[in-house]
Amino acid sequence: MRRLLLAALMSVLAAKAGAQTAVVGDAWIIGPVMVGTTTAASSRLHVAASSATEAPFQVSGVDLTPFLRVAKDGKVGMSTYSAANLDVNGAGDSSNTALMLQSGNLYGSGTTRIQLAFGENGTTNRRHAIKSVHSDSTTHNSLDFLIWSPDAGLATSMATMTVLSLVTISSTAAIEAAVHVRPVGDPKHELVVSDGSSTGGGTIHLASQVSPSSRDWKRDISYLGPAEEAAAYANERGLKHVSFRYAKLKGARFVRNSRAPVRRGLIYEDSPAEVRGPGETLSLDQRLLETELAFKAFARKLEAAEREAAQ
């Protein structure tokens, strides 16, 4: 009994705590609404934060879950107290999608819409972007990653350089790739595959590698002859194959990595210039070419030896 009376008393006290207006039913307010301030605002609904109130605005569920909460520091949380400027909660283990953007481009109708733009330091400058292209067929669906570069024009212009495109299959013969690395300019390497220890020390797992080789794509074609074959033979003959382990980059230094597998190969500094690539690399393709040329020289020598032996 006393507990009942106490509870009832407390409810009465709560109701009398301050001047309040209760509307049991619906409320229609035609004019603007200002909350927490008596200063007229130009917005339809203006909620002024105060230091005494953690959240100036909140849309709650029936269990007081903050569906949409604006904290007094301006951080917005959706179904959570925000730990970022915009913090979206979700139940990932329940097939929940946290964020859905619907500004994708329809294939063939231009690609001007951006799904996600990344501005610099609180500005709209030098924005990188992610945009998407959609099609009702298997082809042409893509996610494009754009990096801002001076080629975009103004600092406030959106990025125009598509660095990476994740695409289903393009019907364009030139871009039959699911992942297309498309940098602007002439970087030393367009794709670097590192392992956990060293830059470029990674492995690509694939069935084949191909190179664009059509005459259509090439200019200044000149055929290599016996002289180049002889030079290659000499180079090949002079290759200093070694076994080694890749070192591990520790800070600015490369240190021994005993866990790295023993590989066979060449040392950049010991190798001829013909097989050297940019950035202290050796070109696998040039090595293969040198080997092919050397083999031709070898074959010619072998044929000559056989002819001579036959005489």
Added chain:
Amino acid sequence: MRFNRLASIAILLIGTAHILAPTAWAQFDKPNTERGNALLRELDEVQSCKACRVYLGHVSILGNWNGSDASNPENYDVFHQQSRGNTTNWVIYGIEATDNTLKKTSFKSFTEHNRIAFDNAIYRSYGGGWSPDGGAWWQAERFDANRRDQIVTKAISFEGINIEFLSFPFWKQPAANMFVDTGTFRCDGTVEYIFEQAGVGSGRGLFPTYLETCCIPSPANYVVNGAMPQAGTAPSFTMTTTGGGTVTDGSAISSTTVTITATESAFGSGIYAISLNSDVRTQGGALTSTETFSGLADGSYTATVVDLAGNQASAVLIISTSVPNTDTQDDKGGAITDVIPSSRCIVIHSRDTVAGIASISISGTGLSKTLNYSCGIPAKSTDVYSGAFCNLTEHSTYTYTVTSCSGKQTTSPEITIATSTKGGRICVTAPAGTFCGGTGALSDIQLRTYGTRMRVCLYTGSCGLCSITGYDNVVTAPAGSTYCGDTCCRSVNWAPPLGYKTFTVSNTTDVSNGDSGYYRFSITTTGSEGEVSMATLSSPNFKMNPGESTSGSIDVAQIGQGYSTDSSDGDVNVNSPFTRLHFSLRDLLEFLLPFARILLRASSPYIYQYIGSDAVFNSTTTLTFSYVDAVNTDTTTVRIYLFDGVSWSSAGITNQAISYSTTTHLITAFGSIDRTGLYATLYQAQDSSAPITTFDIQGSSFSFDGAVFVSTSSYLVLTATDPVVGGFASTVASVTYRIDPTAEAAFLIYTTSIPVHLGTHIFEYRSLDYAGNTEAIKTSTFTVTAGTALRTTNTAQVPGVLLNGFLGSGAKLEIESQAQNSLTLLISSVNRQGMVAVDNIGEVGIGVTPQTNLNIGQGSIALQLRSGNSTSAVTSNQIAFAYNGDNSMRHLLRTEHSTATHGNKLDFLVWNTGAASTTTVAGLNVLSLQGIASASGGSFHVQPVGEPDAEVEVSNGLSTGGGTMQRLQVVSPSSRRFKTDIKDLRAKDEDRALADVAALKHTRFRYKTRRKDGRLVEDPAQTLHTGLIYEEAPDSIREGGEALSTSERLVNVELALKASMRRLEELQARYERLKAKRRNP
């Protein structure tokens, strides 16, 4: 066929209208009082309480009687008020009996039964605030708790006051206690008071939110004396007339003054009002009150006495100050004054139009007899009481007395039985004279009626002398009279049972009886509205002799004019014999067809007795109706009809003809009739217009932005009218509706206002008239919302907190979702398109209806994040991907921005166990999309941690790792500074490589396809490749994951080529040495 109801409805308006005046005390809620009784019985009879307490509200507690000397008020705790906080802060309040001030003590003292005396009071707090010490917020309402009337009076005074609680410290106590009268107790008053409070004002006042009763077991020294007063007992009252005569309920009196004395029991609430019909006289609440009502007119009265608790008692009475009407005849129906010439019967007919007849008595020679009739209410004021006293002694005298139920009497003079002559013929001898000349009997007058009597009158042609002879009775009209009146009439009466009789005027002899007498016909014109302004009656073919005729007319000036509805227009005297009479009536009140009641001498008020055959003319009589058409009457349907008491019929009306004047628009209907009756012209009305239904909302509603919002407390009201078109409307037969209908949904009959329910509804309705015209469906759409709406067109400023829903998380503006609302928050554009929406499960949509946690609709840029890094200190992240509603194991998307091409990055970081904790964001940059980065030299840099089998896996759509990479060249980092454990490979390594290469088993093959279930299956769609099989390849070129290393294969080829070169060179050297040896053996 449907007739003009406007024309026929008038005959239905016969009867007495009863209007019941509401009483002022009807608002008291009787059932609540009954509930009080029930509680009282529970306390007293079931629990055998000797003391009880009852308190209403939620913050009051009464203390206990401690069981000691009950006669000492100091032994009673009063009540304490529980303050906020725990019990250590409790305080106790009470009203000091001595100075009526509020006292406070501590909880401790309360537990020690530190009592404060108080007297009878109701304590109340006001709703305007609260004070911990309570002193400013309490008020003692003093009254005499032993007076139930004061309790109720106090209750009424509280009406409309917001009372937080009421405490009723009344105790069932024996005598000598401070709260009660001797030997009684007041628990009943307390309980009833509570419930009566709940009922006061029909929704206003108090509603018990908490009611507790507590029974105090019977202490040994307590004896309950006296009877339990019964709550809800009505007051008693008596009625007396002037002089003190008692008036009983349902009786009739002749006095015009009535005195009512009302009395309440000692436990009654007091007399509130005494009334006689609408004359309500409020009393002062005393237990006894008296009111006298004087100058009362004849009529019925209801006397009512009401106490303050709403209990009432009533009685009815009749006041009749007039003597009863009597009509006395002999058994032939001859009127009796003081002599009965030819009968030994006296038939007395009597009626009292207010109180009814109580008795008819007769006394005289050898006879003293009384016929008694029952009195009561309602009085039989329209009944005619007849008493037939026969076999009277000739030449003796008798006197009869008729007594009404109010005691008023009519006593006859002495009546002498003069002759024993009997007969069924009325013989008339008109006196000689200009108008009444001639003698002889008027023969063959036959009477036919269902009624009990009939009068036949004979008149002189114009007013002069007339006489009726044959019964020793001569009546002479006053000299100079212009109208004879009824004095020459004779009434013929039959005592029940009555047989079928006829009244036929027939000229069987077809012989003129000259001017000896007149038969009177009366015409009663009946209009439903207005008055008959002119009526003419003519007898154009009045035949003085057989074959002869005469004509004439009598206008309204002769028969009376300006008569109201149902009034007689007078009598028209026509000499007999006659063969054809022509009645013409015209009602200038347009739209209405006149009625004509044509009767052969039927005298009021017994006209109604002529139902049936009525008088029959020996030949047909032409009846003509005419009226001005103003409603486009279909003249082809106009007919003269006869009303037989049940229905209208044109049967028996011959030679009907209708004429219509296109200039005057006068419609005239002719017809031949052969009997008396009620005639009217009727026409078939046409109604081709559907009813019109209007829809209204009864209660709170609001229109906003083109939508109608309705409160749940509102009702839907339909009103339908059938438009009058062409002067006629068949009226509305039914009003129907349906809510949120499907295509086949039936319409419901509308009988009363319709309650509404939450949600948006489509309401359809239509009406049907009696002519079968159906209104087109009308539709209204509205949204029903809960409660009473707050609407303002002004700017709302809320300096405090604005909460939508019952919340309390502390936000300045907070909106709670509701299941019935799909959206919790919607911010819309000027054209009412949603811009930002939060649904009722927490999903947020910007520009779209949300389907995911955050759903952003289309735009040139859907989402822009500005947390990119522009300095070398890369600390900000653009997007964090956290796990399952948690803040742990967050992957990142991070950007860097630079004015140069290089330095612009999109980095994809994946959390791994190398991070400090699960709440630490990812530090492993797995993929970096860069412009031109000076650090790695790559635009697309894959940089995992650990040692996966492959850092980049290129698959095709069919098999893992089966893809093709197109590039210009592949380079490997080869600088000595990248490498350790460098060992030169020697000739034996070259030889081994040569052996390995020589042993390679090159094949042509197709890759298998990996299905979704993980199985590898043959797939002829795969292209043919040439290459090696992992299992058949030498270890030197094998890699993890059953892969072969292209780099190692190239090394093997290079080494094998070198070995081959070396061996060829060695072979060439040996060959050169052999050739030299041959040249120089």
